[in-house]
Amino acid sequence: MRSRLQQALRRALCAGASGLAACQGHEQVPTATAPAAGSPPVVAAAPTPPLVAQRLGGQGGLWISLPATYALKTTDGPDFSVHYFAPADTTVRSRYTGGLYFGYNPQGSDSTAGCQRRRVTVAVLGRPVRFAVQRCATGYVVDAVFNGPSGPPLVINAFGEAKSADELRQLLAIFATLRLQQATPARPGPGAGPTK
Numbered sequence: 001m002r003s004r005l006q007q008a009l010r011r012a013l014c015a016g017a018s019g020l021a022a023c024q025g026h027e028q029v030p031t032a033t034a035p036a037a038g039s040p041p042v043v044a045a046a047p048t049p050p051l052v053a054q055r056l057g058g059q060g061g062l063w064i065s066l067p068a069t070y071a072l073k074t075t076d077g078p079d080f081s082v083h084y085f086a087p088a089d090t091t092v093r094s095r096y097t098g099g100l101y102f103g104y105n106p107q108g109s110d111s112t113a114g115c116q117r118r119r120v121t122v123a124v125l126g127r128p129v130r131f132a133v134q135r136c137a138t139g140y141v142v143d144a145v146f147n148g149p150s151g152p153p154l155v156i157n158a159f160g161e162a163k164s165a166d167e168l169r170q171l172l173a174i175f176a177t178l179r180l181q182q183a184t185p186a187r188p189g190p191g192a193g194p195t196k
Contacts, residue, residue, distance in 0.1 A: 049170075051177065056083050059102055062149070065177035079103055085174070096171040098160025100178070102148065106157035109143040112136055122172050124158070125149055125180065131158070131172065139163040142171060149180045 051065035054072050058081050066072060071088035074081060080103025087094055101107075111117055115136040121128045124146065131144040140162045148154035158175050162168040 051174075053177075056081075056100070056102075059083075060150075061180050063177075063179055063181045064100070064174065066174060077103070080105070094163075096160060096162040096167040098142075098158070098171055098174065101157035101159070102154065104153050104155060106145045106155045108132075108145050108157060109134075109141065109159065112141065115141070120172065122176050124175055124178050129158070129175075131175075133168070140165070140168045140171075142168070144175075 049067040049069070052068045053063050053065050056062045056064060056072075057074055058076070064072075064083075064085075066085050069087055069089065069092070070085050073084045073086075075084070080101060082099055082101045084097070084099040086097040109132065112134055115134040117132060117134050120131050120133050122131055122144075123129070124144075129144050129146045131142050134141040142158070142160050142162070144158045146156055146158075148156050158178075160171045160175075162171045
């Protein structure tokens with residue numbers, strides 16, 4: 001049985017992503033945030049599997065929460081980093097995969113022929129980010145380019161793929177967990193302190 005919070009968040013995402021197959025037939029409710037006229041709603045959803053916070057190395061205190069069964073792999077370039085996430089067990093059928101590019105020259109994705117394209121807004125780093133969501137015969141492709149927490153010139157490109165509308169919601173919810181969090185200093189143990 002899903003918690004009331006998970007149900008409310010799922011309904012909010014369906015309201016923002018109306019037309020997704022898994023949202024059809026479900027009650028459509030307005031999101032908690034009232035968007036300006038003509039703009040897409042801001043949505044966030046709670047992933048179903050338990051999440052574990054992981055630090056994005058080299059990104060100055062940025063963290064993301066991933067399913068416990070997922071691994072984070074980082075590739076560094078001369079002036080960029082890409083953090084990929086996917087199931088740690090490569091024999092498991094990937095439900096969804098994704099990544100985050102941090103750099104100065106994001107590519108983004110182009111529209112794919114034969115896919116339906118729409119925009120879904122997700123709260124990331126405390127502000128609305130517009131994701132391009134393409135619904136294709138094989139599933140969904142998502143992509144968003146937005147400023148890093150310190151603003152330009154650092155740019156973040158969030159990207160991913162999902163096989164179903166439910167997995168799409170989980171993938172977008174993972175991107176919504178991206179946050180800036182300073183490490184807490186270690187507390188000294190008993191008896192530690194200045195000596196005389």
